[in-house]
Amino acid sequence: MTRFIFITGGVASSLGKGLASAALASLLQARGFKVRLRKLDPYINVDPGTMSPYQHGEVYVTDDGAETDLDLGHYERFTCVDARQSDNVTTGRIYSDVIAKERRGEYLGATIQVIPHVTDAIKEFVLSDIDDEEFVLCEIGGTVGDIEGLPFLEAIRQLGNELGRERSMYIHLTLLPYIAAAGELKTKPTQHSVKELLNVGIQADLLLCRADREIPDSERRKVGLFCNVGEEAVVPALDVKSIYQVPISYHEQGLDEEVCRHFGIETAKPELARWEEVVKRAMLPEGEVSIAVVGKYTGLLDAYKSLSEALAHGGIANNIKVNLKWLESEIFETGDTIHHLEDVHGVLVPGGFGERGAEGKIQAAKFARERKVPYFGICFGMQMAVVETARNLAGISEAGSTEFGPCDDSIVGLMTEWERDGVNHQRDEDSDKGGTMRLGAYPCDLGDNSRVRQIYNAPNISERHRHRYEVNMDYEAKLADAGMVISGKSPDGILPEIVEIPDHPWFIGVQFHPELKSRPFQPHPLFTDFIRAAVDQSRLV
Ligand code: GLN
Numbered sequence: 351m352t353r354f355i356f357i358t359g360g361v362a363s364s365l366g367k368g369l370a371s372a373a374l375a376s377l378l379q380a381r382g383f384k385v386r387l388r389k390l391d392p393y394i395n396v397d398p399g400t401m402s403p404y405q406h407g408e409v410y411v412t413d414d415g416a417e418t419d420l421d422l423g424h425y426e427r428f429t430c431v432d433a434r435q436s437d438n439v440t441t442g443r444i445y446s447d448v449i450a451k452e453r454r455g456e457y458l459g460a461t462i463q464v465i466p467h468v469t470d471a472i473k474e475f476v477l478s479d480i481d482d483e484e485f486v487l488c489e490i491g492g493t494v495g496d497i498e499g500l501p502f503l504e505a506i507r508q509l510g511n512e513l514g515r516e517r518s519m520y521i522h523l524t525l526l527p528y529i530a531a532a533g534e535l536k537t538k539p540t541q542h543s544v545k546e547l548l549n550v551g552i553q554a555d556l557l558l559c560r561a562d563r564e565i566p567d568s569e570r571r572k573v574g575l576f577c578n579v580g581e582e583a584v585v586p587a588l589d590v591k592s593i594y595q596v597p598i599s600y601h602e603q604g605l606d607e608e609v610c611r612h613f614g615i616e617t618a619k620p621e622l623a624r625w626e627e628v629v630k631r632a633m634l635p636e637g638e639v640s641i642a643v644v645g646k647y648t649g650l651l652d653a654y655k656s657l658s659e660a661l662a663h664g665g666i667a668n669n670i671k672v673n674l675k676w677l678e679s680e681i682f683e684t685g686d687t688i689h690h691l692e693d694v695h696g697v698l699v700p701g702g703f704g705e706r707g708a709e710g711k712i713q714a715a716k717f718a719r720e721r722k723v724p725y726f727g728i729c730f731g732m733q734m735a736v737v738e739t740a741r742n743l744a745g746i747s748e749a750g751s752t753e754f755g756p757c758d759d760s761i762v763g764l765m766t767e768w769e770r771d772g773v774n775h776q777r778d779e780d781s782d783k784g785g786t787m788r789l790g791a792y793p794c795d796l797g798d799n800s801r802v803r804q805i806y807n808a809p810n811i812s813e814r815h816r817h818r819y820e821v822n823m824d825y826e827a828k829l830a831d832a833g834m835v836i837s838g839k840s841p842d843g844i845l846p847e848i849v850e851i852p853d854h855p856w857f858i859g860v861q862f863h864p865e866l867k868s869r870p871f872q873p874h875p876l877f878t879d880f881i882r883a884a885v886d887q888s889r890l891v
Contacts, residue, residue: 356506360494360543361525368421371489372428373596377606380620383484387425391491392498396442407652415790436479472505522554526561544577556583635671639884642694644714646707648676660868664877679710696724696884699731705754712738724856724883732859733762743832765820794847800837813862821846856883
């Protein structure tokens with residue numbers, strides 16, 4: 351029997367609803383249940399793929415090629431359950447499906463309305479593509495009271511009725527702010543938020559209350575009284591130092607116990623040893639390294655969520671604290687600025703789009719190559735490293751990427767054709783921008799004597815992609831003569847996936863996004879090895 355837990359948020363955004371949902375799922379999993387997490391996003395975009403990282407943070411890509419909300423990254427990292435296309439939906443997707451159905455005449459002349467047609471489509475989505483999961487946790491994006499969120503709240507209200515209490519539960523995440531003048535945590539915003547939810551017919555079963563300090567019992571009782579739940583169903587969600595402490599902290603506050611009580615199920619205590627181990631390693635490192643991340647969206651670190659997590663995982667694997675030095679690549683385009691890289695033990699150029707800052711990334715790759723500092727180029731960071739080698743070692747002075755317009759030597763060019771599961775995909779300059787990149791997991795063969803083969807300890811791998819351009823195979827020989835080898839390729843040998851410079855302590859560029867598959871319990875081998883190389887580097891300087 352699948353039970354559904356609906357998680358809404360109130361009072362303020364950015365309270366960590368995604369993390370809270372992921373943490374609860376991991377606790378249920380630690381009690382032996384099979385879980386799945388879903389996110390319903392009320393915005394109108396069909397998916398976040400076309401949104402600026404400044405607006406929405408990172409676009410998380412699943413194995414099956416969906417461009418999704420970054421919360422799905424938390425879900426995967428906390429539960430190790432691979433998310434699917436069917437785990438994230440937006441108002442835009444729901445409406446475009448409903449309208450397409452209407453155009454096909456499938457509503458048989460009905461007047462299409464939010465209730466029941468849009469809400470039915472939402473309910474169908476929530477209930478679809480479920481195997482034998484015992485719990486499906488559905489997070490509703492935004493905060494209660496948002497206009498866009500109403501159809502989703504109505505849909506989950508109806509679902510609660512249809513499924514019955516023994517198969518559904520509503521959890522509301524709120525904030526108890528501390529007001530210094532009063533010297534108290536205040537409950538009023540939470541009371542209002544719970545009432546707002548009641549206005550749309552949903553009585554929260556459990557309140558998860560964020561607070562920056564212990565919540566006195568008297569306040570818990572008060573929240574319970576005014577919000578119509580038992581005191582035990584007011585669960586403190588206190589600030590913690592590391593996100594890996596969240597499941598442990600929630601457990602100590604009784605969250606999973608209360609959820610089990612709601613559903614009338616009894617299990618043994620959750621098995622939290624692996625979380626304790628991760629927390630121990632994260633909190634008690636044996637040393638530290640400093641890594642420069644040279645990017646374009648460093649003003650909003652959510653744009654690099656999975657990346658900073660994967661770097662932290664690499665640190666956990668090496669018992670090392672990884673300090674990140676975020677640098678806007680544009681700074682390397684003017685004046686004498688390269689000294690910003692002098693004190694770091696590794697340089698990472700992450701994925702990115704467009705010309706702005708590209709030359710600065712090329713300068714960063716040049717610095718790392720010449721100074722023999724470990725370099726990790728991801729997607730765009732690989733492409734720019736190849737351009738740098740082509741220009742400065744292979745003597746191809748006009749080397750560039752057609753992403754920035756026509757160029758004489760397009761070392762990086764538009765990918766016009768590729769295969770996926772036997773299906774041929776074609777693109778050109780005029781293709782739609784949304785959902786048309788090479789997306790999702792693709793296999794890659796690793797070169798026999800390559801460093802990546804050693805690192806992965808496997809002859810072939812599968813990694814997730816999100817790009818439109820690729821390194822041009824025609825330049826393979828010239829690059830090899832210059833000291834850069836293509837050490838990973840698509841199985842048909844057509845698409846370059848990995849480059850490396852063998853005569854360098856650690857210089858690797860990958861066309862895919864390994865950060866999307868790193869987990870605290872299973873740090874990604876490339877990140878583990880990059881941090882190991884950075885530790886070696888730190889011993890030199
Ligand atoms: N802009 C590059 C491309 O589309 C790189 C994309 C990325 O870094 N994710 O190929």
